[in-house]
Structure formats: structure tokens, C-alpha cells
Amino acid sequence: MTSPDSVVVGYDGSPEAALAVRWAARHAALMDCELQVVHCSLWPLLTNDLGPVKGISGSGLQHQAQSILDEGQAEALSAAPRVRTRGSLLYGLPAGHLRRIADNSRMLVLGSRGIGGFMGLLVGSVSLELAATASCPVAVIRFDQNPEGRVVVGIDSSGSAGALGIACAMASATGADLMIIHVIQPHDGPANKPGGGQEAARRLLITAAESARAMAPDVSVRQHIAQDSSVPRALLNTARGAALIVVGSKGWGLLRGTIGSSAHAVLHHATGPVLISRQPQPDGTAGNSKT
Template identity: 60%
Template sequence: MHEPKTIVVGYDGSVEAAQAVRWAAEQAALRSCPLHLVHCSLWPLLTNDLGPVPGVVDSGLERSAQVTLEEGLAQAKHAAPEVEVRTSVLYGWPSVYLPKISAGEEMLVVGSRGLGGFTGLLVGSVSLEMAATAACPVAVIRSDEHPDGPVVVAIDSSGSPAALEDACTAAAVTGANLIIVHVQHAPTGYRLLRDPVDIHPAAEALLDSALSTARDLTPGTTVQSQLLTNTSVPRGILNASQGARLTVVGTKGHGLIKGTIGSTAHAVLHHAKGPMLISRRSTTGQNYQEEL
């Protein structure tokens, strides 16, 4: 019997990270899997003086890291008391450790501070880096305001099988409806119709296939599809996902520079306001845990 995969969540003491921990704990409860709460401390990179201050209780940078982890654990237990939680304090950059720890796991969950410096860009650098480098699905959580709407998954011309599978799982465990969206790109100036009469047969066939697959994977879930036309594919996805409890997209590429998660996923990740899941998968069988 295989042990259940783990949901890994990073916690740095911020409000956004606390929101991510609570969401991750709730998902762990729904999926009947353990939670791994990780805090990465950078202080050892800056100083060797980590010990307590003589005569001061609970002082010192090492203790501070442990206190931060305990705060994260309290958040997880408050959200889902029944979930088994493992905790780790690691010394180094989260961009190094989180992808290694989460490789091949159920998902990696991170909060987003949205400190990119550009108006309207809501995703932070750590969230973007995890979405570009992790070897498992990556959930980016921005607030505690999660609508009770459907799970929305965007598929491209490939059918986005990983994203579709992840969306089916999310819909099944939450009891939400599932909406499968495919956006056809139209040149600027194209007359956009709410119900286009010139739907391409290939797009119809793509959605029919995705509908059939989703209904097989989640027989108790209400599944619908939407074929949209927009001059911007990301904009079409964002419009369709308003009010969604989770938006799921696939990804392309394996690096960290802009565009390596795919231009559409990159744009949606930057501008989505609700919880979002980037469907990544490990491309090797390497056990990154052995390196820690």
C-alpha cells in the first residue's frame, strides 16, 4: 500500500504565508494526506551568532526561526486540527529548498506578497520561481477570501492533461462544479461574439474529449465546458475564472526566466486574484529528498 503524498507549504511569518498555510491544511484534510510545514531561515547566511542572548528567555536567531515555525503550526492546526503535520526549519533560500522537498509530492503551496513592483501584478518573486521550478503542482494563495464557486481549468490545444487531472481532483474533493475552458485567440479588431457561430470543429472536438475524460475521472461532479474567443488568451481565462474557488492552468518550460512556465500561465499567474494552481510534474525520477 502506497503512503499518501504530502502537501508542502512554505511559511515565513507573513500574513500571506499564513493564508497559504490555512488553505494547505484544509486541502490536506480534504485529500486525507499529511502536511509538511517548512520555514527557511536566512540568518545563517548572514551571521554565525545564532544563539540566545545571555539572560534573555526565548532569544536568539535560532529560537526566532523555531518560534516562526510554531506560529505556522498553530495556523495549520486551527484550520484543520485532524491533519498530520510535519515541520522543518531549514537554513537557506526557500527557492533552493522548497522545490527539492516538494518534488513528486501532492502539491506545493505558497503565499504571494505581490511585491513585483508593477501595477496590477499580484504575484511575488518566490511564487513565480516556485511555479517555474517545482516538480509538482504549485498553488499560489493570495487571500482568505475564497469563493464557493466552481473549479475552472484552462486547456490548450494539447488538452492539458495534467491540468485537467488536477482540476478534477480539486473539484472532487471540494464538491465543486468543474468548468473546462478553451480560449481561441482572435486577432485585434476581430468581432467578438458571445456565442460565436464559426466555432472551429477542432476546438469543439478538444472540449468534447476533455469533457469525456473529466466525467470519467469524477463521475459525481457536474462538468461543463466553455469555448471562448478573445484577442488575449490570458484575459479570456481571467474573465472566465472570476468567482472561481480555484483556477488551474498547465505550464511549459523548465527554467526560471520569463515565459518558461508558458506565456499564458505566466500572465494568468500575475493577474489572477483568487487561488491558482500551476500543474507542474516531475520530469525525472530523482529523489530530491536524499540531497537534504
């Protein structure tokens, strides 16, 4: 388990994971957090012969695994030379190790499919699993083309306090503007009648904006109401050119251990980093939902 002032990032040597490490390093430095780079080697699942080849210096699977971890730390320092880093070399499947290590941390950062993902999926299986099961917010980095852009956070009728809180923290750390969006769907009621979708959305956004300004008084906060039958589509359209999109999640979605349909769609189609913040359940455990 790490401290609350740490950011954890998984690295396996792939280009996707390198992008995630650089993103994590920059943001850990901005938030004055330690960065923990984790490499999980799968070789012990396949062979017990991890040692060096006799007579060949620097050989062997264990040495190779350590070299990958060292490479990950070097990637971090190339992006943020002053970030505090430490490395962890573990053996076995990555999801369980990363979930355990990231428990209580500020954030877990993953590449889009660099850690055990199936080729052909836009976001890999391990990233999706951890987005659904990790106890801390999970950032999945597919692209990072607009690092100077705004932070966009989608909130539902509950106010999505967890998502709003981490979005404020990210905007404050990076100096970005914050856009809070709520999506009205056709079944939300008459848009222009008292108590209908538009009025309820306006009240919800006013409350959220007040909370955001209290949490991050240095951040410029804007509000946006979108009307669309598809929540992910509205979020993605609003987040064009954003540095980060933050999505809240609660419940258990369609299957236990999977993220909900909206978060799933945003992860697969976003053109920038996505941060999933799971809302605690009434029993205190973290959950995830269709929204």
C-alpha cells in the first residue's frame, strides 16, 4: 500500500505505457506527490529459470525485468526531472499487484493497452479491470495531445462529488480551466417546464460550481448543459481539445467488476486522457455503474 501523497503508474516497456509514465510523472510533480513506477514480470508464471546465463554478463530474465523497470523510471525523469520516484519490481499478473499497491494512493495511471490488453481493443483488459475495481481514481492514457487544455468533468443528478473533487484538484494543480457538464436525456422530463430537465440541470450545475470554487478558488469554473440521448457522446463532444475528462462511476454496472456503459464508451473513444473516479457505496466500498 502506498501513501495518499503518491501516484502509481504501471510500466511494461510498451509505447503506451511510456506515454502513461510521462503523463503520471508530470502530474505527480505538479501535485507534489511521489511517483511509484511498477513493473510486473510474467516470466515466473512460465519458467523458474530467471537467473543469468552462465558466462554472459547482464543476461537472464530477472535482469531483463529490472532493466524494464529502470527504463520506466528514466521515462518519468525525462518528463519531470525533479519528481520523486521509486520503483517496484513484482512477479505475476499485473491487475492484482497494481490494485493492491495503489490502494489509498492519489491516483493510478495506466496506458491504454500496454499492460496485458488484447490487441484490437482500444483500451486493454487490465486497464478496464482496474478502472472498475481499484479503490483510487484511475487515469487511462491513450492520447495526450492537448496538455494545456481544460479539465472537463461530467456530473450526474447526484452531483458526482468524487469526480468533481478530483477534477478540481487536477485543474488546480495544472492551472487549467474547469468545465462542469451535465447531460439532459429525453426521459429526464420536459426541458423548459418548472422542475423539468433544464431547470433541474441549472440548479445542479450552480451547486456544483459553488462547490468547485470553494475547493479550488484559483480555478476558472464554467458550466455547460448538454441535451443528448447519449451521455458519452455529449461528454466527448464537450471534451474536444481538453487536457483531461473526468467521469464518475457508481454501482456495479452490468457485471460486477466491470465499469458502466458510459464510462466504458468514454474510455474507448476519448481523444485525451480519461480519469475514472468511483463513488463509494453505502457500505463504504467503492463501486461503479452504468453511468
